[in-house]
Amino acid sequence: MKTVGIGTRVLNFLADTSIIFLLSYAAYKGWTFYVLLQMSYFPSTTSFATILFLYYLIFETIFSRTLAKWFIYTR
Numbered sequence: 001m002k003t004v005g006i007g008t009r010v011l012n013f014l015a016d017t018s019i020i021f022l023l024s025y026a027a028y029k030g031w032t033f034y035v036l037l038q039m040s041y042f043p044s045t046t047s048f049a050t051i052l053f054l055y056y057l058i059f060e061t062i063f064s065r066t067l068a069k070w071f072i073y074t075r
Contacts, residue, residue, distance in 0.1 A: 004074050015068030020055050024048040 028047040059066045065074075 008072060008074060012066070012068040012072060012074065015071060016055075016066050019067055020048070020052050023055070024051040027051060 024047045027050075031047065056066065
């Protein structure tokens with residue numbers, strides 16, 4: 001395992017945040033399409049927070065790495 005600096009951590013953060021943003025945007029659009037004619041609605045921030053929590057929970061508990069850490073070869 002190599003020692004990483006601030007730049008690598010920022011790069012990991014930006015890569016993870018962009019992945020989470022794309023996943024939450026897709027989930028939000030899918031959900032709003034699904035409930036187009038119904039009255040149940042939740043804001044996009046709720047989907048972002050939910051996917052953020054699930055993303056880190058799944059990847060850090062199962063693999064001990066996120067996707068960005070795999071791309072940059074850090075742990």
